[in-house]
Amino acid sequence: MPELRKDPISSRWVIISVERGKRPSDFGMRISAKKGGFCAFCEGNEYTTPPEILAFRPDKSKPNTPGWTLRVVSNKFPALSIEGQLNRQGEGMFDKMNGVGAHEVIVECPDHNLTLSTMPLKSVEDVLWAFHYRITDLKKDERFRYVLVFKNEGYDAGSSLEHTHSQLIALPIVPHLVSEEIEHAREYYGYKERCLFCDIIRQESAARTRVISENDDFIVLAPFAPRSPFETIILPKKHASSFLPDGNFGLLAEILQRTLKQIDKVLNLPPYNMMIHTSPFKDENNEYYHWHIEIIPKLTKIAGFEWGSGFYINPTPPEEAARFMREAEI
Amino acid sequence: MPELRKDPISSRWVIISVERGKRPSDFGMRISAKKGGFCAFCEGNEYTTPPEILAFRPDKSKPNTPGWTLRVVSNKFPALSIEGQLNRQGEGMFDKMNGVGAHEVIVECPDHNLTLSTMPLKSVEDVLWAFHYRITDLKKDERFRYVLVFKNEGYDAGSSLEHTHSQLIALPIVPHLVSEEIEHAREYYGYKERCLFCDIIRQESAARTRVISENDDFIVLAPFAPRSPFETIILPKKHASSFLPDGNFGLLAEILQRTLKQIDKVLNLPPYNMMIHTSPFKDENNEYYHWHIEIIPKLTKIAGFEWGSGFYINPTPPEEAARFMREAEI
Numbered sequence: 001m002p003e004l005r006k007d008p009i010s011s012r013w014v015i016i017s018v019e020r021g022k023r024p025s026d027f028g029m030r031i032s033a034k035k036g037g038f039c040a041f042c043e044g045n046e047y048t049t050p051p052e053i054l055a056f057r058p059d060k061s062k063p064n065t066p067g068w069t070l071r072v073v074s075n076k077f078p079a080l081s082i083e084g085q086l087n088r089q090g091e092g093m094f095d096k097m098n099g100v101g102a103h104e105v106i107v108e109c110p111d112h113n114l115t116l117s118t119m120p121l122k123s124v125e126d127v128l129w130a131f132h133y134r135i136t137d138l139k140k141d142e143r144f145r146y147v148l149v150f151k152n153e154g155y156d157a158g159s160s161l162e163h164t165h166s167q168l169i170a171l172p173i174v175p176h177l178v179s180e181e182i183e184h185a186r187e188y189y190g191y192k193e194r195c196l197f198c199d200i201i202r203q204e205s206a207a208r209t210r211v212i213s214e215n216d217d218f219i220v221l222a223p224f225a226p227r228s229p230f231e232t233i234i235l236p237k238k239h240a241s242s243f244l245p246d247g248n249f250g251l252l253a254e255i256l257q258r259t260l261k262q263i264d265k266v267l268n269l270p271p272y273n274m275m276i277h278t279s280p281f282k283d284e285n286n287e288y289y290h291w292h293i294e295i296i297p298k299l300t301k302i303a304g305f306e307w308g309s310g311f312y313i314n315p316t317p318p319e320e321a322a323r324f325m326r327e328a329e330i
Numbered sequence: 331m332p333e334l335r336k337d338p339i340s341s342r343w344v345i346i347s348v349e350r351g352k353r354p355s356d357f358g359m360r361i362s363a364k365k366g367g368f369c370a371f372c373e374g375n376e377y378t379t380p381p382e383i384l385a386f387r388p389d390k391s392k393p394n395t396p397g398w399t400l401r402v403v404s405n406k407f408p409a410l411s412i413e414g415q416l417n418r419q420g421e422g423m424f425d426k427m428n429g430v431g432a433h434e435v436i437v438e439c440p441d442h443n444l445t446l447s448t449m450p451l452k453s454v455e456d457v458l459w460a461f462h463y464r465i466t467d468l469k470k471d472e473r474f475r476y477v478l479v480f481k482n483e484g485y486d487a488g489s490s491l492e493h494t495h496s497q498l499i500a501l502p503i504v505p506h507l508v509s510e511e512i513e514h515a516r517e518y519y520g521y522k523e524r525c526l527f528c529d530i531i532r533q534e535s536a537a538r539t540r541v542i543s544e545n546d547d548f549i550v551l552a553p554f555a556p557r558s559p560f561e562t563i564i565l566p567k568k569h570a571s572s573f574l575p576d577g578n579f580g581l582l583a584e585i586l587q588r589t590l591k592q593i594d595k596v597l598n599l600p601p602y603n604m605m606i607h608t609s610p611f612k613d614e615n616n617e618y619y620h621w622h623i624e625i626i627p628k629l630t631k632i633a634g635f636e637w638g639s640g641f642y643i644n645p646t647p648p649e650e651a652a653r654f655m656r657e658a659e660i
Contacts, residue, residue: 001411002429004502012506015429017409079347079635079643081331092533094554099332099345150634158633167634172334175639176342203422224424275638294638302632303488304480305409305497308605308624309505313409 005225008188008196009181014225015313022229022315024266024324027299034113034162041163043068043110050074053104054133056126070126071107072134078103079169086143086172100143102170106130107163115153115164117260125253127166131276132247134168139281144170146178146280154271157298166274174280181277182289189288195239197290210318212325213258217251220259222318222325228300229316230267232259232325234293241286243278256293261330263297271298335555338518338526339511344555345643352559352645354596354654357629364443364492371493373398373440380404383434384463386456400456401437402464408433409499416473416502430473432500436460437493445483445494447590455583457496461606462577464498469611474500476508476610484601487628496604504610511607512619519618527620528569540648542655543588547581550589552648552655558630559646560597560655562589564623571616573608586623591660593627601628
């Protein structure tokens with residue numbers, strides 16, 4: 001019998017469809033082998049990207065020249081424009097504003113052949129530091145209310161460049177999905193006077209069936225009601241409403257890379273999307289929202305049912321996914 | 331300058347990204363040519379599907395034999411199970427219930443090589459009648475609150491079988507996206523005492539820039555804030571809260587097929603998803619919700635930004651999409 005499960009964070013129901021039960025080897029999509037060729041993100045080609053906003057240069061080399069270990073540049077084809085004012089206005093009954101925002105690319109390391117799961121751990125830590133510095137800087141811009149950090153790995157996950165990179169978009173409004181999560185978390189807090197996410201961590205830590213791994217500061221879970229097979233969430237164990245304010249990125253880098261290695265091993269280098277959810281700038285420190293990282297391997301297609309309902313059909317129970325992940329030899 | 335626009339029906343913001351401005355010929359995805367081979371939906375292979383629930387048989391032939399012009403069968407790999415009770419329960423703090431529901435396939439015509447846009451108009455009308463009959467029948471089952479009718483055309487839109495077909499899923503809960511639309515429509519009605527959708531039709535009919543076509547009963551629009559390029563919505567001009575209660579499907583079949591022909595012409599047979607949104611069974615007749623058909627050609631990928639934010643980046647302004655559609659010679 002399939003099961004309908006409700007995710008308490010998003011309030012979204014999903015169908016865990018055992019009839020269609022899928023093991024890791026049943027999913028066809030794989031990341032394509034890197035083709036090489038000219039790459040704007042490789043060392044020596046710095047002149048082909050917009051000028052760098054931030055770079056880690058252990059050798060003290062000049063901006064926009066070789067010698068870096070990480071670079072942040074503006075997206076060459078930004079979804080939003082960094083210049084201008086919002087100019088909120090109506091068009092009859094409709095609402096619109098100028099598409100003001102920042103759209104940046106974090107080139108995670110100079111080596112074209114590495115990924116977030118294979119690069120040195122120190123580089124993963126640097127990527128997290130880069131997120132932190134850029135968020136801290138963008139927060140000063142009063143036009144922005146939120147920064148969404150995300151990563152598309154592989155063509156089928158929406159990436160058009162194969163050199164490992166993440167992105168961030170600073171937005172003048174809090175995104176819909178984040179607002180929804182916050183609203184549900186706030187309702188829960190209003191009722192229980194406890195953080196929803198802290199309660200999930202407590203229950204999952206006791207049950208163990210959906211725990212993938214943990215270290216001193218973080219826990220990795222297969223959510224109770226995941227949208228897609230092998231969806232994975234990384235949470236700080238201690239309540240924290242905003243992305244790592246204390247800047248201790250060592251343990252996060254370790255568990256993030258371990259999780260990605262497990263995903264690569266179990267699913268054979270799948271394309272994936274990764275997103276950081278954190279509190280909006282206006283309300284950074286609160287008792288009810290708990291920042292986290294979501295990872296969604298791209299294994300199924302979004303089709304008419306999902307588009308029309310907001311429901312997801314997931315052919316792999318999270319308990320099984322968690323077991324495969326735990327047992328992966330990495 | 332890109333534009334941020336808010337869809338008043340879903341309350342979702344989208345980025346209309348002119349920097350990335352895309353014309354129809356810029357989109358790479360195409361429906362793959364039909365390969366043929368054994369097909370369970372072709373005439374003569376009725377024995378390979380679950381038994382038919384409904385069929386149109388002008389020659390009065392026996393069930394599950396050739397002679398039909400349209401067949402409805404259970405999905406062989408249903409996402410939900412038709413047997414059993416809901417048995418709502420908790421698992422600690424989580425909520426779940428049995429995955430009870432109906433999952434049916436509408437085989438739209440016997441000819442393997444036709445599509446909804448190329449089959450005889452009479453067959454399109456029959457497809458709409460089949461939706462109507464099945465919804466009417468499933469409504470009698472007290473476990474169900476909603477039927478979502480949808481169609482996935484082409485592999486990239488999630489279809490695994492190339493013979494033209496639609497699907498429906500009867501659900502024990504009203505889907506999230508539909509509830510949201512209803513909630514926003516109800517709020518609007520509470521404030522204005524007018525239907526949100528009727529107001530949109532009035533404004534768009536006057537402005538014309540996003541009108542694609544119309545006939546006596548229906549209007550086809552590019553929404554003000556579409557999630558993806560060439561998203562298209564078909565609405566009854568006169569207020570109606572539920573999918574065509576009067577059963578006059580001729581004019582709907584005509585405009586639906588015309589719209590699909592335009593999409594095929596402008597985008598060169600793209601994969602697409604189609605969904606019908608209607609009022610839930612419990613509240614079929616109301617003043618605030620207005621049933622409609624949504625069509626989303628599958629031209630862009632859902633990536634980390636969309637997964638993390640619920641925002642969509644659309645590289646084609648709907649005014650341009652509407653113009654291309656209007657000017658298509660079909």
